[in-house]
Structure formats: C-alpha cells, structure tokens
Amino acid sequence: MERRPRETSLRSRGRRGNAEARQRAVLDAALEVFLAKGFAAARLDDIAARAGVAKGTIYLYFRDKEHLFQALLREAVGPVITRVEGLLPSFAGSTGDLLHMIAELMDREILQTRRKDLLRLIIAEGPRFPWLSEFYWREVVSRGLAIIRAVGARAVARGEFASDALERFPQLLPAPMLVAVIWGALFDRFDKLDTRALLDAHVDILVRGLARRDS
Template identity: 35%
Template sequence: MIDAHTRRARRKDARPSELLSAALDLFVEKGYAATRVEEVASLAGVSKGTLFLYFPSKEELFKAVVREHISGHFASWSEEIEHFEGSSQDMLRDCLKSWWENIGATKASGIPKLMMSEARNFPELGAFYQQEVIQPGSALIARILQRGITRGEFRPMDLKYGVYMVMAPLLFLAMWTHSLDACCGPQARIEPDKYLAAQLDMLLYGFGAGHPPQAPANLSNSE
C-alpha cells in the first residue's frame, strides 16, 4: 500500500506537467495577455506560490509550454531526418504527417495563432518564439528540401522561400482550426487529412524535378 509520503512525492513530481497542461489550456483559450497565473494555478489545483516555485514568471511559464509541446519535438525529428532512407517526397509527406499528429491535432496548435496575434505586443516572446520554434523548424524543412535538390528529386529553388511554402499551409490550418472552424459550423470546416494531402500534392508538383526551373516573378517590379 502506498503511504501518504509517497503519494505527496508523486504529486510533487507531477506538478510541473500539470501546470504546463493548465497553462496551455488557458493560453490557447484566452491568449497570453488575458491569462493570469492565478487562473493557471487554480486550474492545476495548486496555489500561486506553488506555481512560482517552478516557474518564476508568466513569461517563463509560457516559454516552458512552448518547449514542452512544440520545440521539444525537434530533436527527434532531426534524428528521423538524419536516418531516413526513403525518397525526399516521402520525407516531406512524413514531415507534414508528423507535424499534424504531434502539434496540429493537439491543443498546442493554438500557440502559433497566439503568437501571430500577440507577438507585436510582447516582442520578447516573439524573439523567443523565433529562436526556439521558427528557426529550428525552418532548418529542418530546409534539410528536407536540400536533400531533394541534391538527389535530383526537387528542382533548384530559393530555400528560404521554399521553407515558407511548406510552413504557410500548416500555419493557416492551425489558425483556421482555432478561429473560423470553431464558430462557423460545418460549412467552414476543413478536413485536415484531405487538406494536407492536397497541399502535399501542390508542393510536390511545384518542386518536382520534371518541371523546368524558372525564376519566380518579382512582384515589386511588375508593371
């Protein structure tokens, strides 16, 4: 039989995870500015003082949420890319699938929407998100695209904007899921599997080695 001391120790060990889960729920539901640490503590079933034992500020709590639910995946994804043996098309397909399963289909997909709407008011968080999520995530996608180019599976491209072309549909899906999809009924609903399959088809058609390279038009010079 587990004694009271052991139960308290287990409860203490679980608190950081419980606090991060509660914080994710509230940040996604209310946004960063409107979420109060007292609410996070209450939802997690602890006092505000207990929360501050683990996370000294709301900013540090938010950073921990991002690391736990988003950037914490990057190391394993990097390892998968390093040892992937299939085609670069299959690698890109796995990339979209893994993003959806680990982030898009979870409550963590509300974090990109939060950053898009609030980063300007909290530039220090915007800089953190850029360094912790955008840059390493972009680097992983760039590795996939460069692999495809090197192997002759993708045509040469400007990698910076190739990365954006992969990221943009994922960001759109996350924002749509936490905005219009949640309030406009079935007619506004996007089926993620079909959407990502369509996006992958468009990406591979555009990246395909069988299409002649052509520099994209510079819109700023168009007449």
C-alpha cells in the same frame, strides 16, 4: 530512531513524485488559462486556483508568468521538432515521401491537438509581446526552417529537384498549416477543413513544381 537508507530513499522519491505532480498540474492549468484568456489577461492566481495549489507553489518552479508560458511552449512543441529532426539522418526514401511524412506528423502532432491553439495564441499575441515571437522563433521556427532547408538541399543533391526554391524559401512547406490554424479558428464551423488532405495536396503540388522535368 535512526532512519534506514531505504526508507529515506522511498520518502525522497515520494517527495520528488509529489513535486513533479504539482508541476504537471501547474502546466496543465496554465494551458487552459492561457488558451481561455490569452497571455495578457491570464493571471497566476487563476492558474494556481485551477491547478489546486497555492500561488506561491508556482514560483517554486517558474520565475514568473513569462517563464511559465515559455516552459509550456518548450514542453508542448519542442519534442515535435526533435522528432522531425530525427527523421532526416536515416531516411532513405524519396524527398516526396519524406515531405509527406513530415506533413503527416505536423497534422497529427499539431493540427489535431491543442498545440494548434498555442500556435493561434502566438499569432494573436506575438505582435504585442516581442519576447514571445522571439522565443518561439528560437525554440521552434528557426529549427523547423533549418530542417526544411536541409530537405531542399538533399533533394537538389539527389537530383530530385531542379530548383532550390525550398531551400531558399522553407516557409513554403508550413504555409498551409498556418492557413489551417486560422481557418479552424474562423471558418471551420461553416466549412470543415480536412487538414491532412490539405497538407498532402500541398506537398504533391510542391514536389511536382520543383521536380526535374526528366524525373
């Protein structure tokens, strides 16, 4: 019997849905295994077992462990950077308000999620795997620094900042986020850090330090 077009379409969508579900399961399992064992010790066999798929299934979507980890980072952090990039063109408020908004997003989307654990893993494993640092630089860090430079230039152009320090040293803004990631891993059980308050305090100090004295 000839298969009807609608039946073929439904089956095709069903296969796509199953494929997407398997890929999702692999990415979720990869996150757990990488965070538990680190990049070097993680094995595709462990990821496949945790995802409930055959090891060969992973190769349908990812060339190797390196490309699987890259896909995990791109999916986890890429949308956050894109959201921050989208704030600048239409934001009409003060630079202080903009920086506080960015800080709030950094806290909510990174420090309060498992993305912070991925960042901690990159800090730990990056020196051993230069490609990992290079990938994270290209996909995340360079884009983030470009955003902060644009904010610094905007502040100077609007007469809000007397100094171009934020444009020259965009690392000033995310510095406390890195402190929070390291603190959380080592000392949070002794002295829990209020990360949102930390970032807000940092922004306040930064804005006051760079502001025009007559503003």
